[in-house]
Amino acid sequence: MRARLAGLVLFTAAASAGAQEAPGLAGTWRLNRELSQDLAGHIKAVAGSAQMSGGPQTWATETWLPWKANFSEGERLTVRDFLLAAVPAFETVEIERGADEVRTIHGEAGSRIFYLKRTSAGTSAISGETVKRQARLEGGQLQLESKGKEGEFLESFTLEGGRLVYVLHLEQKRLEKPLDARLVYDRTE
Secondary structure, eight states: OHHHHHHHHOOOTTHHHHTTSOGGGOEEEEEOTTTSOOHHHHHHHHHOOSSOOOOSSSOOSSSSSOSOOOTTHHHHHHHHHHHHHHGGGGSEEEEEEOSSEEEEEETTSOEEEEESSSOEEEEOTTTOOEEEEEEEEETTEEEEEEEOSSEEEEEEEEEETTEEEEEEEEEETTSSSOEEEEEEEEEOO
């Protein structure tokens, strides 16, 4: 699977030629719940319990700290809560295309700009870190990559039978395992 994902984000010199492909992706799309995977359920599965783990399981006698504490648990819960709070932003997605850029707008949560011919910088909504962003259009598929020190977010948008299929893959160091989901959208225009 990792090889498939690596193939998803390979960047080629054909990006300028790709700018002429996939004209049907632009527009506003609404989530089709019946055909989509349960994003909140997938988040809960990879982000772990809503409760902090650790605690006074056994009292240690050789240390002044009486129980094993996992100090990253608070950060894990913060990421979990952030991702779950972001689920409504996936209700709609709007894709705008320019000659050299693609803009994605998820609900009222904000927009992102990806360039087709060069890498740009942005800010991770999860960690606040600077991430590198790049887009590629290939064979009718829009591929987006946002990569930083703490994680990587890979997205692909493809038209299938008049519907937009959005596949996302998020690796974040505070998640127990990568988040993968497939969402299907109907055009609203």
